[in-house]
Amino acid sequence: MSAPATAAASTAKFTGIDFSATGKQLGYGHVLHSDNVHDASIIPVPLAMISSGSGPVALIVAGTHGDEYEGQILAHELIRELEPEQLTGTVVVIPAANSPAVRAGTRVSPIDAGNLNRSYPGQASGGPTDQVAALIRDHLLPRADFVIDLHSGGSNSTYLPSTFIYRGPDEPTWQRKLQAVKALGLPYAMVVAPLLEPGSLSSAGDRAGVLTISTELCGAGTVDRHALDTMRRGMPRLLAGLGVLAADRPASGAAPDPHWLELVPESAVTSTVGGLFEPLVDLGQQVRAGQAVARVHFIDELDRPPRTFASRIDGIVAIARRPTLVWPGTHLVHVAPELDIHRT
Template sequence: MTAATAPVATDLQLAGIDWSRSGLQLGYGRVRHSDNVYDGSVIPIPIAVISSGDGPTVLLVAGTHGDEYEGQILLHELARTLTPDHVRGTLILVPSANHAAVSAGTRVSPIDNGNLNRSYPGEPDGSPTGQVAHLIGRGLLPRVDVVIDLHSGGSNSTYVSCMFLYRGPTPALWTRKVAAARAMALPYTLVVPPRLEPGSLSTAGDDAGILTLSTELGGGGTVDRSVLGRARTGLAALLAGTGVLYSDPAKVLAHQEPERVRSQTVWIELVDDSAVTTNVGGLFEPLVDLGQFVRAGEPVGKVHFLDELDRPPREFAAAVDGVAAIIRRPTLVRPGCHLVHVAPLLADIQD
């Protein structure tokens, strides 16, 4: 099913947006909820629509997890900077999708503990998080040609700055994903199995047959200036490549950045043996740096035991050759925590 044929939810709770109009419109999605704070009221999900009429429609989403900040900043900049004169078609911007989590600076919603990226397709009368998933998955997704879902590592991890691509779902869409990753030219492109998380926006977009792209931009629950600058430049190039922005006005998005040499992206992949997982609790000490190439059998981290002062720490080694693509951020770990993900190089896609 494509964006042109997918049914749009008729029960969509959206205020201030008239899809027949051109120009800049600022509105919000209505998430119904009643508790001690929202007493028979709504949680507003801010939405900006910038349209010049005919052309592709691109949906950009950030704030799916409230402690992931680079994407939120980029979409706020787009909403303030772009005008309909810059656009050929329509841009839909949702900078704080899980607004309750964004307001609290937490990964999941403090209202219902909902993880928005595990909640698609959502329910119109469900929990607040389920309603947001329905708003995006059933209300916005069927209107668009391209989805860009901007994530970072959040408070619990740091990633190499990368485009995060689900394989598939068809050869044609996969070819377009590869081209998009090359256009954005982040330092890495991390490829993961098809339908990695069935309740994610990436899976929802793939199931709808829409070109769906995601990123992981640093992390650690903060903003890295270098990562943000590279993402700002790459997003401008990607949007120009989709045809939704005129080429020259795309430079507006990078107006604060110095001239950058845009190198080619390095292709890596998450495999079954990528995760290095602790089976003990304690204090995690990383033994490798983010982006470092490691060999199978090489120690990548150790865990120090809290209550056994005479016990040596337990070391954990990589199972495969590859790049240290994800490193856990909080030092305190429990059994089952992933310490490092080692992502092998994808030689068949390297430029």
């Protein structure tokens, strides 16, 4: 494992982690913040490193949003179950990247309202969320050969169980992303524009030249056991394919190809009114342009019929709003066109 090639490499503090050592280490990175609760203390970012020595390095991040749970559970299982003798490289696991949000069960940090997946590259001298982004970007990304960023829909939405990848940043990396998606074996794969969210870990990975994929593992502020079981089968297969997991470790057989979808600007069906959201379609359902997919019922105007909203494009219902109460600007569903990945 090579040392990070950044000027800030010596500034971050870790407890319990020696990046030059082998074995299983459990520790945390330090985030400094002074307020009524955290004065004269640190905010720990839990971190585990399991290493057999030389070989490729996989960085697995969960808990970027505190109300996304499937990835957090998977990360904790990997920490408990992986042993150095099973590896031909190193696995670094961050199970609660935005630990204040994880403890609060919220999407963003309750300390500074920071959304970690909009905060990269971060700032070492900034607020807590910026510090976490800087710690990962400056001190962990440069050590990694591969990153998987584990997300779910959170409390506000539900996704089809999907691998989620940004296009690019170049053709060789794109082809490696496609291979990783197939190895992981989730039923769906959603493709989005290059650097879709400039402040995300996926964008940070692409900019750093590190192979990075993400997931959207259902959501709704709970745990989907089917998505979790699929990930339990797929993660060993993925790590073995990357050369991190020893070949003699049992792994699932080849996964079927995913159903490829593409999120485009026209995917979102957005409410123009406030009220009670009634879905007219289900996740995974195929719809046509012009088809009614949602209604919003007015709360106070008792004699007013609901407003109906239609899909703008043909495709598959890929994301659905979870809370029933909505307002103007709320995305009700996303419809994703099917994608022939062999022609892109």
